[in-house]
Amino acid sequence: MENFTFYSPTEFVFGKNSETLTWKLLKKHQAKKVLIHYGGGSVIRSGLLQKIENQLKENRIEYVMLGGARPNPVDSKVYEGIELCKTENIDFVLAVGGGSAIDSAKAIADGSKYEGDFWDLFDNKAKIEASLPVGVVLTIPAAGSEGSGSAVITKESLGLKRGVYSVFHRPVFAIINPELTYTLPMYQTAAGIVDMMSHIFERYLTKSTGVELTDRLSEGTLISIMEAARVIFKNPTNYDARATICWAGTIAHNGSLGVGRVEDWVTHGLEHELSALYDVTHGAGLAVMFPAYMKYTIDEDVNRYYQLATRVFGVERDENNKRGVALLGIDKLVEFFIEIGMPVTFDEIGAKKEDINFLLNQLEINRGFPVGSFKTLSKEDCRNIYLLACL
Amino acid sequence: MENFTFYSPTEFVFGKNSETLTWKLLKKHQAKKVLIHYGGGSVIRSGLLQKIENQLKENRIEYVMLGGARPNPVDSKVYEGIELCKTENIDFVLAVGGGSAIDSAKAIADGSKYEGDFWDLFDNKAKIEASLPVGVVLTIPAAGSEGSGSAVITKESLGLKRGVYSVFHRPVFAIINPELTYTLPMYQTAAGIVDMMSHIFERYLTKSTGVELTDRLSEGTLISIMEAARVIFKNPTNYDARATICWAGTIAHNGSLGVGRVEDWVTHGLEHELSALYDVTHGAGLAVMFPAYMKYTIDEDVNRYYQLATRVFGVERDENNKRGVALLGIDKLVEFFIEIGMPVTFDEIGAKKEDINFLLNQLEINRGFPVGSFKTLSKEDCRNIYLLACL
Numbered sequence: 001m002e003n004f005t006f007y008s009p010t011e012f013v014f015g016k017n018s019e020t021l022t023w024k025l026l027k028k029h030q031a032k033k034v035l036i037h038y039g040g041g042s043v044i045r046s047g048l049l050q051k052i053e054n055q056l057k058e059n060r061i062e063y064v065m066l067g068g069a070r071p072n073p074v075d076s077k078v079y080e081g082i083e084l085c086k087t088e089n090i091d092f093v094l095a096v097g098g099g100s101a102i103d104s105a106k107a108i109a110d111g112s113k114y115e116g117d118f119w120d121l122f123d124n125k126a127k128i129e130a131s132l133p134v135g136v137v138l139t140i141p142a143a144g145s146e147g148s149g150s151a152v153i154t155k156e157s158l159g160l161k162r163g164v165y166s167v168f169h170r171p172v173f174a175i176i177n178p179e180l181t182y183t184l185p186m187y188q189t190a191a192g193i194v195d196m197m198s199h200i201f202e203r204y205l206t207k208s209t210g211v212e213l214t215d216r217l218s219e220g221t222l223i224s225i226m227e228a229a230r231v232i233f234k235n236p237t238n239y240d241a242r243a244t245i246c247w248a249g250t251i252a253h254n255g256s257l258g259v260g261r262v263e264d265w266v267t268h269g270l271e272h273e274l275s276a277l278y279d280v281t282h283g284a285g286l287a288v289m290f291p292a293y294m295k296y297t298i299d300e301d302v303n304r305y306y307q308l309a310t311r312v313f314g315v316e317r318d319e320n321n322k323r324g325v326a327l328l329g330i331d332k333l334v335e336f337f338i339e340i341g342m343p344v345t346f347d348e349i350g351a352k353k354e355d356i357n358f359l360l361n362q363l364e365i366n367r368g369f370p371v372g373s374f375k376t377l378s379k380e381d382c383r384n385i386y387l388l389a390c391l
Numbered sequence: 392m393e394n395f396t397f398y399s400p401t402e403f404v405f406g407k408n409s410e411t412l413t414w415k416l417l418k419k420h421q422a423k424k425v426l427i428h429y430g431g432g433s434v435i436r437s438g439l440l441q442k443i444e445n446q447l448k449e450n451r452i453e454y455v456m457l458g459g460a461r462p463n464p465v466d467s468k469v470y471e472g473i474e475l476c477k478t479e480n481i482d483f484v485l486a487v488g489g490g491s492a493i494d495s496a497k498a499i500a501d502g503s504k505y506e507g508d509f510w511d512l513f514d515n516k517a518k519i520e521a522s523l524p525v526g527v528v529l530t531i532p533a534a535g536s537e538g539s540g541s542a543v544i545t546k547e548s549l550g551l552k553r554g555v556y557s558v559f560h561r562p563v564f565a566i567i568n569p570e571l572t573y574t575l576p577m578y579q580t581a582a583g584i585v586d587m588m589s590h591i592f593e594r595y596l597t598k599s600t601g602v603e604l605t606d607r608l609s610e611g612t613l614i615s616i617m618e619a620a621r622v623i624f625k626n627p628t629n630y631d632a633r634a635t636i637c638w639a640g641t642i643a644h645n646g647s648l649g650v651g652r653v654e655d656w657v658t659h660g661l662e663h664e665l666s667a668l669y670d671v672t673h674g675a676g677l678a679v680m681f682p683a684y685m686k687y688t689i690d691e692d693v694n695r696y697y698q699l700a701t702r703v704f705g706v707e708r709d710e711n712n713k714r715g716v717a718l719l720g721i722d723k724l725v726e727f728f729i730e731i732g733m734p735v736t737f738d739e740i741g742a743k744k745e746d747i748n749f750l751l752n753q754l755e756i757n758r759g760f761p762v763g764s765f766k767t768l769s770k771e772d773c774r775n776i777y778l779l780a781c782l
Contacts, residue, residue, distance in 0.1 A: 001404025001569075001634040008399060014650070015394025178392075210631025212618060213639055216611030224604040240601025245392040247650065248604055256647065259405070259638065 001260035008254045010147050011173045014247065016239075018177045019048065019137050022094070023055040025173045029133055031092035034063040036084055037105045038096040039070060043139060046183060049096060052137065057284035064088050066108075069097065072275050072282065073104035075155045078118060081108030085132065094135045095171075098192075099143020099282075102136055106151035106169045107133050122153055122162040131168035140184060141246040142283060144193030144199055144253025154276060160366060161272040178242035186233065190340040191283025193229050193245065196252040197222060197288040202268060205297070205304065205374040208261040211271045218257045219311045221248050229340055232269040240328040266372035267293045270385060273366070287342035288349055292388035294330045297325065300375040302326050303380045346390040356386045392601040392651035399645045401538050402564040404636065407630075409568045410439065410528050413485070414446040420524055423482035425454040427477055428496040429487040430461060434530060434630045437574060443528065445512075455479050457499075460488060463666050464495035465671065466546045472499030476523065481689050485526045486562075490534020490673075493527055497542035497560045513544055513553040527653060528566045531575060532637040533583030533645025533674060535590055537565035545667060552663040554607035567641065568743060569633035571768060577624065581731040582590070582674025584620050584636065587643040588613060589677040593659060596765040599652040608646045610702045612639050617703075622729055657763035658684045661776060662758070664750040671740045679740055680731035682778035685721045693717050693767040718771065737781040747777045 043049045095105035109132035111118030120126040136146040152163040231241035271285040306322040309315040309329020370376045449541045486496035500523035502509030511517040527537040543554040616639045622632035661678040697713040700706040700720020761767045
């Protein structure tokens with residue numbers, strides 16, 4: 001087991017009607033003037049945004065609205081938010097939505113406390129030393145940003161997608177009402193499920209030893225996610241299944257499943273280039289990339305893939321054919337992705353084989369080669385993985 | 392799944408040599424004058440205490456020492472600590488040791504910020520509204536107090552043992568170096584293992600539904616604990632096994648396995664009376680009480696016990712004989728306790744059948760009847776459980 005620090009100071013308020021406590025949590029954190037940052041129409045249509053506005057009005061908490069956070073959130077919206085925070089003397093950023101609104105909110109919070117160009121903080125030019133507090137009302141279980149220290153922003157003009165980890169990115173509170181996810185379209189529900197499963201895979205696929213405990217926690221979470229997904233696809237308003245997905249999405253990325261292990265994150269890197277170029281939903285891109293990555297790296301640790309196949313995907317044990325069992329496990333994962341309506345090939349997301357060179361060049365700019373820790377990957381390795389994803 | 396709040400703001404610094412960072416964490420939390428609270432001779436003999444003193448001296452952090460925290464920590468030591476904190480203007484309490492030192496430190500921290508008698512806070516007469524910050528250097532994985540909001544103190548003159556939950560009881564940091572546990576006697580290692588398993592059972596045995604995710608997290612943790620225990624009993628200096636036990640002990644009680652479920656804690660109540668009367672090690676008392684409690688409550692939810700038996704204890708599935716399988720699971724638990732040298736009957740801990748009336752009366756004073764949520768227990772039910780523990 002590797003040495004680690006685990007620090008997850010977010011207060012999670014989870015359950016039915018929990019969003020009605022937003023004002024109380026804002027008061028608890030001495031919010032005087034709040035930037036409410038959100039995405040598109042769904043939080044307006046559902047009435048959620050109006051309810052939150054009403055709460056703030058009734059409790060005399062000043063606020064300013066900023067909508068328009070979009071999937072793969074972009075720097076232009078962050079600049080707009082920072083400007084607003086500075087001119088309006090905002091002291092708290094409240095994200096209402098999913099990972100895009102939250103990540104965008106985190107970057108806005110960073111930039112509001114930074115003198116220079118906020119992109120410095122995402123481009124390794126400066127370290128985040130302060131940030132406004134961020135709170136969350138979650139509507140999309142997927143990115144896990146409500147409980148993580150991560151934020152990913154795309155610089156549109158350069159086509160760069162960069163993620164930064166900081167303890168300042170951990171929201172001070174996160175309100176999670178599973179009922180708010182009942183109306184989430186099935187495609188988005190499924191993409192969220194792939195996203196959270198991928199957050200676990202990025203940690204599960206490790207060379208660190210002595211990690212049996214987090215292996216088992218990860219396997220239990222994966223099984224629960226798939227079981228709950230199948231319930232939701234029959235009955236989208238099953239509370240317990242929605243709640244399971246919501247909480248699984250949070251713990252999949254708050255660090256608790258990564259303690260004591262070297263994490264990988266190469267597949268996220270491979271996918272980031274896809275969604276930067278084609279603007280495909282992150283989870284859908286991951287459904288395409290993860291099976292390819294797994295097949296390509298299976299011989300890096302057949303035992304680990306064998307463990308995954310037998311413990312999570314219910315493949316029968318066969319000590320004499322571990323590689324075969326391991327491959328069957330990956331097949332089962334692909335079957336599951338297809339079952340929940342996710343794409344599993346380049347074609348299905350409109351990605352083109354002839355763009356692979358461009359994707360690799362972008363990956364080189366964003367990450368540099370070699371990449372990866374579970375298996376160290378050269379540019380050629382990554383090309384092979386993209387090619388596998390075309391099949 | 393029940394609504395819940397999960398808030399675990401402790402910074403866990405885990406791994407080899409992590410205790411060398413004590414001074415840094417104290418500085419981070421602006422500690423000016425520290426009360427170092429510890430138990431008996433082991434932290435002195437190992438040189439740990441001296442190392443920590445040296446760190447504080449070198450980094451010009453003032454401190455005062457208070458030893459003598461003992462298992463089932465008592466009010467007299469708490470009063471002594473509070474007096475010391477007040478006269479010495481202590482602003483930070485550092486516990487070095489296991490659950491006893493930590494719980495005692497928490498109560499001292501409470502009392503130092505309370506005008507009246509600290510016992511009011513443990514006797515439901517007043518609510519904890521403030522407390523000094525508490526940090527931990529852990530040497531005994533068992534109680535989970537390093538990551539929990541719990542503290543249990545015994546008022547000796549009245550023979551009362553009372554636990555209080557408060558968010559103020561969550562340490563601001565906890566340093567956990569598994570190597571510090573290499574020299575822990577096997578009896579204490581085993582008692583700690585029973586303690587952490589019991590913290591999981593108290594949450595696992597619930598009537599709450601829709602809790603499949605935390606069921607699986609709990610089951611995975613239980614399996615990992617037992618596997619690691621068996622390694623330690625062969626090789627006490629196996630780092631990964633010690634690390635697994637250390638981290639399992641923390642997550643078993645930081646709340647992460649209890650989210651969304653009504654917890655029980657009756658068996659802890661039954662055991663508290665045993666250890667108050669006989670001064671038996673808490674974990675050893677739990678090894679006696681849990682199998683008895685489980686056998687008595689098996690019909691409350693045979694399916695849950697069947698799940699435990701098949702998923703955790705490896706009993707073969709038999710849908711036609713769920714009760715039999717469930718009972719076999721409890722037998723396997725007893726076998727495991729015996730394997731690691733724990734007592735499993737009244738006799739083995741020097742407890743007497745003829746004291747059961749006294750135990751029940753004390754339980755009535757401390758908890759009142761009925762008790763329990765998984766199964767609501769009358770005084771007669773509790774008598775029956777104590778009687779089962781005599782067999």
